[in-house]
Amino acid sequence: MVTVHVEGFREPELPRSGPFALAAKAFGAIPPPALVLLGVVSVQIGAAVAKQLFTLAGAAGTVTLRLVLAALILLVVWRPSLRLDRRTYAVIIGYGLVLGAMNLLFYQAIKHIPLGAAVTIEFLGPLAVAVIGSRRWLDGVWALLAAAGVLLLTRVDGGLSVAGVLFAAGAGACWAGYILLTAALGTRTSDGKGLALAMVVGASLALPFGVAEAGTMLLDPVVLIAGAAVALLSSVIPYSLELEALRKIPPRVFGILMSLEPAVAALAGLVVLHEALHPAQWVAVFCVVLASVGATRTAKPEV
Template identity: 85%
Template sequence: MVAVVMVHVEGLPERRYHRAGPLALAARAFGAIPPPALVLLGVVSVQVGAAVAKQLFTVAGATGTVMLRLVLAAVVLLVVWRPSLRLDRRTWLVVASYGLVLGAMNLSFYQAIKHIPLGAAVTIEFLGPLAVAVLGSRRWLDGLWALLAASGVLLLTRVDGGLELTGVLFALGAGACWAGYILLAAALGNRTSDGGGLALAMVFGSVLVLPFGIAEAGTALLDPVVLVAGAAVALLSSVVPYSLELEALRTIPPRVFGILMSLEPAVAALAGLLVLHEGLHAAQWVAVFCVVLASIGATRTARPPEV
């Protein structure tokens, strides 16, 4: 899955970075492209990156692949943002917590797509941010969106023999981490003003997965082909989406951004079909679109944050 996903439901805190450094410069190269198209390109990039990553599993394993992705992305972000280490203790705690949740989310997600199709894994994982969007709400409409999403996931896991339980559990774990990631994003955004906090958090996430990745992949990590493929995954799943979303968020309304991001499960299913030849049954496609519709509905009907 996406290593990092912008908080995309209106009413929740979202991360915003100042325009600075090569990321913003790279994004501005797409200045002629409308902002909604930039967001969609970022979504496609993330899911194609996940599909490419899954093809590395036979060589480096799921854990070795996620280690390559996080470590290489951390190196790129450190070079780009050059973060200061002069942070107070509470800020370091937030950064470390954010990074550890990020690492756990990626470990869980890559284990999920090892056992079940990419589209199914992203759809189940999407319950995490959707739960955050409706959690604590007393509006009946939000309850209906949650019920629609739950019905979609239930249909997805039961139709035509269902999905492998191990993969479903890992996807649910990734969704829980995604929910925690969203909540921690608010604290990180309040305590850091640019991408430096994210870069440092990525280091913590990398440290978490490093021993597991080395243990699983071993000498395969020294293979130049594996390293190049890992770099491609890091770029597709992290650097490119960050650049595009950063530029798009300068002008696009948060509600529109949330609706576009809600298409991610459907894009993941298409990426799985086209890149990995992972077909879903008709009823499973219906299940995916139930979750997409629930996310779009929760985004469009969300109450604006109180000031």
């Protein structure tokens, strides 16, 4: 899964004692843009590692391991209280369901199509959030550029699997909902406790699919170790890096750096999975990256 910061969202404060204090001190010596890029690389390497685990646990089994283990880590770190009002519970449940569905759909997408292609198509979700409702002609240009990029991506070299494209598009729609619900979660909770509970909801959604596909293989020591690596690379490490970076740079700068996700995903797919994209597909990836950078860079500031 990929993380997007929304202006107006209060990023949670990490505990300032123990291992987290040491980590924060170490992160403090790294320039914030480097922290964001390291987080992006970590997410995509985690996705590449997860895809290699599909042969043992399947796509649903792998995402179940990731979400369950990430939920356990967050519960231990934040120790959330269950004394919440109904509206807060509604936001947490909605956020968790979207989070779980987004991951299930994305892992099914990379099962059928290259990682770089899946992330590029999925990225239309947050891009749509950035441009929908805008009346500026320039945002229409960014939308058309992104659409042209995805069209080129799916038409080159025999095209992509229809199932993979649909799964990636579904993940993108969930990502758009995830962004909107992130703002709601930020107004209802002031730290990572809401996220921890939402992760439990997402893990609960994925669990039946994972058990049905992988069964007892989910308890295999090798699979558990690989799943823990995916949880760390895709959730715990980038989450910590991005939070530290957001304390030092404006959200818009963060958004521009996050726009590099499709290109980094394509590189991770090439290096880790040996998924070579056609030259025209690389052009398509960079069309979407450029559209995202443009939409983020020229967006009007929130008031």
